Amino acid sequence: MHPTDFTLRGALDAMAEGIVTSEALTRAHLDAIAALNPRLNAFITVMEEQAMEAARESDRRRAEGLARPLEGLPLAIKDLFCTKGVRTTAGSKILRDFVPPYESTVTSNLLRDGAVFLGKVNLDEFAMGSSNATSAFGEVENPWKRGNDDGTRLVPGGSSGGSAAAVAARLALGATATDTGGSIRQPAAFCGIAGIKPTYGRCSRWGVVAFASSLDTPGPVARTVEDCAVLLGSMSGYDPKDSTSVDVPVPDFAAACARGVKGLRIGVPKEFRLDGMPEEIGALWERGLGWLRDEGAEIVEITLPHTQYALPCYYIVAPAEASSNLARYDGVRFGLRQDGEDLKDLYERTRAAGFGAEVKRRIMIGTYVLSAGYYDAYYVKAQKIRALIKRDFDIAFRDVDAILTPATPSAAFALGEKQDDPVAMYLNDVFTVTANLAGIPGLAVPAGQDRLGLPLGLQVLGKAFDEETVFAVGAAIERAADFKALPQVRAFAA
Template sequence: MTELTDLTVAGLRDGFRAGDFSAREAAEAFNAAVAGAKVLNAFIVETPEHALAAADAADAARAAGEASKPLAGVPIGMKDLFATKGVQTTAASHILEGFTPTYESTVSQKLWDAGAGMLGKLNLDQFAMGSSNETSAFGNVISPWRRKDGANAALTPGGSSGGSASAIAARLCPAATGTDTGGSIRQPAAFVGISGIKPTYGRCSRWGTVAFASSLDQAGPMARDVRDCAIMLEAMSGFDPKDATSLDLPVPAWEAGLSPDMKGKRIGIPKEYRVDGMPAEIEALWQKGIEWMRDAGAEIVEVSLPHTRYALPAYYIVAPAEASSNLARYDGVRFGQRELPDGANLQEMYAATRAAGFGDEVKRRILIGTYVLSAGFYDAYYTQAQKVRTLIAQDFEKAWEVCDLLLTPTAPSAAFALGEKQADPLAMYLNDVFTVPASLAGLPAMSVPGGLDGAGLPLGLQVIGKPLDEQGVLNAGLAIEQRAGFMARADKWW
């Protein structure tokens, strides 16, 4: 029999329903995998008892002849940005270390209601601010992948959802939650050879999720393949009256609607995504993706998104501005870390707590955000960035007049070594150059693995869709997946 940890979400669900194995057997297999891979540092907190409790409930329900829940028998990882009742939630920051919520985030509650069990809380860039998982207060996450040059340099799994990416690629969990503010599901998925989708802004509730940039943050699933992403997204999505930005719409049956047939679809290729210095291997994969879409029956059209080059600068004004506002709540008074120097007054306590609790990248973004929102600079920076954001959204609207979906690379490079870009924030920010435009426009977008580069590392292709067209994005992703035939996995060294 296939190792249980090699099964996908669909494989675990269907195997459990068929009686091939018990939910407890699956949970125990994944618990053992998690416990044996501490060197990857993918988990901040392990919760084997949660996974076993959900498994035992699923086994008992099956024994009683009850209908199985959608995710019964499936243990998953939870990014440590989602509040989990009774389980520490830190956003990978010392300022929240020891914080144990008395409530459950809407997304995690939906997954538990669907029968999933939690293997643990996954590591991430602190407050989801980063592209390499090097800003976590709990140490770097390491990718299970290695370059084929024999150098054995530790590689980034991408960020901010690096723990989710590394854990799935290493078969520590079949799927995990991620969040995507500017590419934090899609870029790490590309770096480790898995799939991940950021749905339309508002599809998944933000309630109970630690906020970074409220007008951009969106939860989504990461998994080994497109079908698993569809299964997970169905469970995670839905209207939530506790979130003012939640969309009051029914959740489509995305898994049932999966089809790799692209006949009648027009795929747009944005000319502005051919950036200077893009590696030839990324360009070659993009051309392959175009051919795969053609083979699936799609018509290929070139489109223009003229304001793309302003997307990154606009994002790095809007996101830090919202972060500086959101992170003002961490003051050492109500919860989390508190630093109280002798004789300190309230303001000094605030300052000492924030200085000790926030990491360098978080401080950098708070400073940028506070600056662009300050008197005299608000109109020059923040207002201008919001105008640019509107222009970027309008570019996409014009593109939809001539095409149904867009195909681009996911990231401008394969995974890089830890420490390689840490000293240069601008080089790090450029990782998001292909993912940020869809985030600014609130569009659904997905990364699917397309192949390996010369060093044997995964490369991803990105599909961007119209608002609410997750089905179209998933279907195009499936067409790529079937034609790419990506079966590569990291050689086990951990």
């Protein structure tokens, strides 16, 4: 087995048994990045020297019997997480040369547990997008191809497209990501890997560049459900530096993967059966329900009546918060600075030069819905609808333990295919945004392929802070689906 072919759990076991070293694992992944990143553009910054030094330190610790939970695992870090002494760009020109003097809480937790950072991976600018095509550092290519069509480049999903593409292409064993409206689950589904958005407040947002503060949720992507569970165990935990962090115990998520689903009640929301939904997506959903039924779960139809308002609600709340958060990029304190004739001119020149088209679009929408004449009509009404969406889930979870839905309305689409139609792009989040609005956990699991061989995913939603049940259901689907297909573009393919 080539070192890049290990799962995260498999790599931990192999290092513990002396089959492979962290230095060898890390070197293999850095070589894979050097070979494939010119094509995929998944990494913005490669931390080769730091990674090799950390790997050698991990091997020393393991030899001395001091191995930590993630000792020696080479990971990729979404370039939205601040990393001390390593530039953090948020995929934006305005932060192209920003080097934080501090480490985010999530990455601090991973370093505490022995992880090795390979580098910072690409993303939609300020996490705004569903294709990873809005980055100031260029598009990311999905390592999957449509059948034998090697000429059409596909999107990896967004905003965590660099994270998902790097893991799928065997450039990293796992990666950090963030999910504001589906930005972990959609790229995971498009790239044939697993990814979990945990409960809002489970992982600290401190040191994560903000998009929409009431929605942003850090989480992991990895090759298997268990790998995600292992990573989430280290990423989670109460953080007094984050006012939205919740002080709850961090359970053994990985152990929950072996629980099974016998006796669980699985909800099927009728509102997710959309008109015009591709037949392949509906068929996969039915297969997923059948797998759970065969494992002893009971399937229950439920209703989430305010689902139809989720997308318009999200695209008022998220841009409003983005408009407020991005006001800090003014050319005065940090980031890009374009001198002007006066202070107002400096602001205008800096923001015009530093922000891309999608970020400007969302700032304008957000500023509009927060303006004096429209605040009540749009923003306040959206917050009321958000409360109703959360109530729908609260009521549903009185009767069911988890909910199963499709992860995305389609397989990965071609780069540029929807770029000129923002509304079509926003519809990619139709199955995912409700979880963010309600603050509940959601897991994407690769479960099948479309007629062109592209991966399709199913989504498991759970009660707040009940990721254990979500992992149990997701792992059951993973076992039944037995998804072993690999992308055509990957490190050291046979």
